[in-house]
Amino acid sequence: MAAKKVTLAEIARQAQVGIATVDRVLNNRAPVRPGTERKVLETARRLGFNLEQSHYRLVAGKSAVSLKMGFILLRESHSFYHLLSEALQQHAAPYHHSQQAPIFIHHDINAIEHTVAAIEQLSEQVDVIGLVALDNPLIRHAVEQAVARGVQVFTLFSDLSAPGRTGYIGMDNQKMGRTAAWAIDRMSRPDGDIGIIIGDNRFMCQETCEISFRSYLREQGKGRRVLEPVLGHEQQQQAFAVTERLLQQYPALTALYAPCGGVEGIIDALRQYGRQQEVMLVCHGPVQGGELALIDGSVDVMLSQRLDGLATAVIRTFVNAALQTPGGFISALQPFDIITKENL
Structure with missing residues (x-):
């Protein structure tokens, strides 16, 4: 007799969550709280659901993948980038070995040569780069060189006209x-x-x-x-x-x-x-x-x-890209809020 197929509905019932939550966890569709994610994966494994290798790592208390990440951002004197750095550090840390933290390099907006040097430096140290930079020919060339070395490069907030970049994460x-x-x-x-x-x-x-x-x-x-x-x-x-x-x-x-x-x-x-x-x-x-x-x-x-949500999306996109077979350009558009004094 053939084994009974394990359905998302059965996993959801036994894990006491919604079917949509199970779908998000098993298909990497959207962020889920770590505790909920672990519960869904443990239930799926117990029922005999065929998990991806990255999911087995999560059930074992490990990150989905070990990934070296580097970020090139504007100066931390900009309050936005200071807060963003903190959020990215927090969300990226679980994917690094305990003795190797994510690498952050900050630069002035017009420091083209410094930005190029930072891309070249990270290309020798990390698996994936998140980059905020001007659309400059030297920077585009450095990105193409990094990609040729096997490093994935994602533009953050502002895209570049560099054909080899892996994707864009930011607002519409x-x-x-x-x-x-x-x-x-x-x-x-x-x-x-x-x-x-x-x-x-x-x-x-x-x-x-x-x-x-x-x-x-x-x-x-x-x-x-x-x-x-x-x-x-x-x-x-x-x-x-x-x-x-x-x-x-x-x-x-x-x-x-x-x-x-x-x-x-x-x-x-x-x-x-x-x-x-x-x-x-x-x-x-x-x-x-x-x-x-x-x-x-x-x-x-x-x-x-939404800085924390943005940082979560950046790291999740990095990880998903590392787990998948290299394909086309990845566009991860993020929501923004319209705020007035009346809805603070």
């Missing part, structure tokens, strides 16, 4: 730009200028946000003037300076869109000039002191990334 920047434009179109005064502050136009994420922002407003056909973008170089001090110039040169300024780092400087400039109630600010987040800025009206809408 077209949606973010159009969402920002929708908010400004619906909520700001219709008779003023709209400013845009970006970090660098070689950040593909910010370029996409700007294009999508302008596209939405163009579609509305209301003739609103959108100024040429100014560069804050992802630095708080520089963002303050360019915001100050905008406020001085364009007294009819009615809204600002900031899909960049250094937003704290924009907020400081609006407060110093007493314009935080007159100029609508839509920015990306999280931002240090962002809740207070929303409460006092310095920020009207924040399109915020």
